[in-house]
Structure formats: structure tokens, C-alpha cells
Amino acid sequence: MIVNTPKPPYYAVIFSSMREEKDDGYEEMANEVLELASSQEGFLGMESARSEMGISVSYWDSLDSIKKWSENSRHAFAKQMGKEHFYEAFRTRISKVEKEY
Amino acid sequence: MIVNTPKPPYYAVIFSSMREEKDDGYEEMANEVLELASSQEGFLGMESARSEMGISVSYWDSLDSIKKWSENSRHAFAKQMGKEHFYEAFRTRISKVEKEY
Numbered sequence: 315m316i317v318n319t320p321k322p323p324y325y326a327v328i329f330s331s332m333r334e335e336k337d338d339g340y341e342e343m344a345n346e347v348l349e350l351a352s353s354q355e356g357f358l359g360m361e362s363a364r365s366e367m368g369i370s371v372s373y374w375d376s377l378d379s380i381k382k383w384s385e386n387s388r389h390a391f392a393k394q395m396g397k398e399h400f401y402e403a404f405r406t407r408i409s410k411v412e413k414e415y
Numbered sequence: 416m417i418v419n420t421p422k423p424p425y426y427a428v429i430f431s432s433m434r435e436e437k438d439d440g441y442e443e444m445a446n447e448v449l450e451l452a453s454s455q456e457g458f459l460g461m462e463s464a465r466s467e468m469g470i471s472v473s474y475w476d477s478l479d480s481i482k483k484w485s486e487n488s489r490h491a492f493a494k495q496m497g498k499e500h501f502y503e504a505f506r507t508r509i510s511k512v513e514k515e516y
Binding site for chain 1: 416417418420423427429431432433462463464465466467468469470472504505506507508509510511512513514515516
């Protein structure tokens with residue numbers, strides 16, 4: 315669902331990935347990470363879509379909230395799993411949303 | 416495919432949408448718009464995925480390039496079509512990419 319974000323400025327973490335379809339526990343971990351992110355301070359919501367590639371955009375109130383989330387140990391484990399097992403390629407972009415319409 | 420963007424800063428236009436699957440000329444117009452965007456000055460690339468919702472992120476070298484693209488008349492027509500026919504809901508966010516890894 316489209317996230318009902320507040321008036322800018324706020325932050326968006328754009329995570330783009332390529333992965334092969336296989337039953338490797340990815341879905342379970344992705345759901346767990348989303349649930350965990352949702353409980354973090356400053357989390358505003360997440361949008362995700364996957365077809366040939368995957369794009370997930372999470373929205374945050376500040377760079378500080380993003381930093382804290384990036385240091386969460388379960389999140390760090392999931393990132394390591396992603397790097398080693400789930401993704402053929404991925405890129406993370408941290409951006410400041412300046413305008414929304 | 417994941418876009419091989421340059422070193423930040425640069426800009427990302429995050430376009431999130433909900434639409435019903437139907438044969439209404441959407442795919443043709445989406446392809447035309449992507450091709451047209453690709454020929455614009457300052458366009459760095461686009462990433463797209465669609466499952467329950469659609470997310471397209473286009474990357475640009477400057478706000479000025481985004482502004483020029485937003486004023487392109489064929490693009491304006493496609494946006495009007497999107498508003499009236501293709502999408503149940505959508506949101507556009509203009510953001511400045513500050514960090515990438």
C-alpha cells in the first residue's frame with residue numbers, strides 16, 4: 315500500500331535488489347525484518363514491489379532513526395544473509411524527500 | 416536492472432502506484448514514457464517493479480532536469496492519462512540521494 319507519509323522533509327531508504335526465486339527462507343526473513351522495522355522509532359512506513367527486480371522503499375523521520383535501525387543486530391544479521399545468500403545484486407540509497415505530490 | 420548511478424548527490428523520483436490489471440494501453444504508454452525519459456538531459460536511469468503495487472524510481476542529475484522532464488508535453492499527457500484512467504492511487508516523491516552503498 316502507498317504510505318501516507320507526512321509533509322516533507324523526511325527520509326527514504328531505497329533498496330533495489332535482484333534475486334533468483336528459490337525457497338531459501340527469504341520471505342520469512344523479509345517479513346520479520348519488516349515487522350521489526352515497523353517497531354523502530356522514526357519509522358513512517360514501507361512500500362515494496364517485486365517483478366524482475368525488487369524495490370523496497372522505507373520512510374523515516376530522520377537520518378538518526380535510519381542510523382539506529384542500521385545498527386539493529388537482527389537487521390545486521392538479515393543484511394549479512396542477504397549479501398551471502400538471497401541477492402545476486404543490490405543497492406541501498408539514502409535520500410531526503412524534499413517534495414511530495 | 417539496478418541502475419549504476421554516479422557518486423551522490425543526485426536525485427531520485429519515487430513514483431508509487433496502485434492499479435487494476437486491465438488492458439487499457441497502460442503498458443504501451445509506460446514503455447513510451449520510459450523511452451522518452453531516457454532521451455532527456457540529466458536522466459541517469461530507471462528501476463521499476465510491480466506486484467501488489469508498483470514502484471518506479473527514476474534517477475536524475477539535478478532538480479532542473481526533473482523540472483524540465485515534468486514540463487515535457489507528452490509526459491504531461493501520460494500523467495493526465497494516469498490520473499484519469501490507469502491508477503487508483505499514486506504518489507510522487509522527489510528526493511535527493513545523499514548516500515549510496
